[in-house]
Amino acid sequence: MSEEKPPLLPETMALLQSFERYLRYDRGLAPGTVRLYLRDAERFLRFVRSASGTDALPDTVPPTLVSAHLARLRDAGVGRRTLARVAAGLRRFFHFARLQGTITTEPDLDVREKARRRRLPRAIPEAELEELLDDQRAVPIPPRDRALLETLYGSGLRVAEAAALSVGDIDTHSRTLCVTGKGDVERIVPLTAASLDALIVWLRTRGIRTGLSQHATRAVFTNGKGGRLTVRSLHRIVRRYVPSRGERGTASPHALRHSFATHLLDHGADLRTVQELLGHARLSTTAVYTHVTRRRLQEAYDGAHPRAGEPDEEEA
Numbered sequence: 001m002s003e004e005k006p007p008l009l010p011e012t013m014a015l016l017q018s019f020e021r022y023l024r025y026d027r028g029l030a031p032g033t034v035r036l037y038l039r040d041a042e043r044f045l046r047f048v049r050s051a052s053g054t055d056a057l058p059d060t061v062p063p064t065l066v067s068a069h070l071a072r073l074r075d076a077g078v079g080r081r082t083l084a085r086v087a088a089g090l091r092r093f094f095h096f097a098r099l100q101g102t103i104t105t106e107p108d109l110d111v112r113e114k115a116r117r118r119r120l121p122r123a124i125p126e127a128e129l130e131e132l133l134d135d136q137r138a139v140p141i142p143p144r145d146r147a148l149l150e151t152l153y154g155s156g157l158r159v160a161e162a163a164a165l166s167v168g169d170i171d172t173h174s175r176t177l178c179v180t181g182k183g184d185v186e187r188i189v190p191l192t193a194a195s196l197d198a199l200i201v202w203l204r205t206r207g208i209r210t211g212l213s214q215h216a217t218r219a220v221f222t223n224g225k226g227g228r229l230t231v232r233s234l235h236r237i238v239r240r241y242v243p244s245r246g247e248r249g250t251a252s253p254h255a256l257r258h259s260f261a262t263h264l265l266d267h268g269a270d271l272r273t274v275q276e277l278l279g280h281a282r283l284s285t286t287a288v289y290t291h292v293t294r295r296r297l298q299e300a301y302d303g304a305h306p307r308a309g310e311p312d313e314e315e316a
């Protein structure tokens with residue numbers, strides 16, 4: 001039985017609650033990110049109490065205290081990626097605490113960790129994914145599952161965005177979706193013809209027609225009882241059809257989103273366009289996909305630059 005943690009001081013709990021509101025409403029962060037940053041801040045405050053006897057932040061937080069906390073996490077087996085995220089969350093927390101007047105200066109988080117290596121996205125090869133989707137059209141699979149797979153790959157949605165879709169978000173005339181992404185930011189993304197057809201078929205099986213106001217708020221992807229499917233349920237559906245080869249992240253909705261971005265770039269889409277379609281706030285986030293398009297970029301360069309041809313062979 002785990003030992004119950006003693007409560008934090010009332011003023012500390014009030015600071016954390018204000019921090020949550022700041023992250024959620026002022027910064028517009030996703031709920032999952034808010035939960036992680038809150039947990040990181042609370043863990044640090046509990047570490048402060050174990051080191052000093054109180055969880056009240058001093059006016060000036062010693063950088064050595066933060067380094068000791070991160071070192072303890074590292075010794076406990078926390079990996080580089082998680083440590084980098086914890087450091088990012090603590091930076092937000094210290095910045096907020098300074099804005100609130102709780103501390104006077106923000107500590108310098110000189111973590112001295114190796115720069116975290118960004119994991120490259122795993123995309124399903126284009127020919128293999130085309131064969132997979134064609135095979136699905138050749139066998140009787142549930143209309144809902146077909147609509148989900150076509151939409152995830154055809155529009156590059158995050159799984160949470162697909163789960164949140166309502167019928168009113170579908171515009172059959174312009175063949176687009178209105179998607180609510182991270183930070184409640186809306187964007188318009190195109191639908192493939194296959195995606196739209198699959199969505200219409202699925203909705204018709206439920207007696208739903210797009211464009212009718214009485215149907216606008218109904219969930220697109222539902223369970224057998226008509227309730228909106230959860231993110232976890234969507235993951236299970238995708239794993240039922242997308243092949244896994246033992247590679248982390250292959251059999252997942254995110255693999256379809258990675259494939260969407262990768263294949264667009266392979267066929268000549270520019271990075272800014274893909275950024276808009278994916279709903280990335282920063283171009284640097286989208287740039288991680290360019291590793292898979294180097295061959296195409298080299299071919300474009302060789303074909304376009306006037307001095308990019310093969311070097312002349314010198315006579316012996």
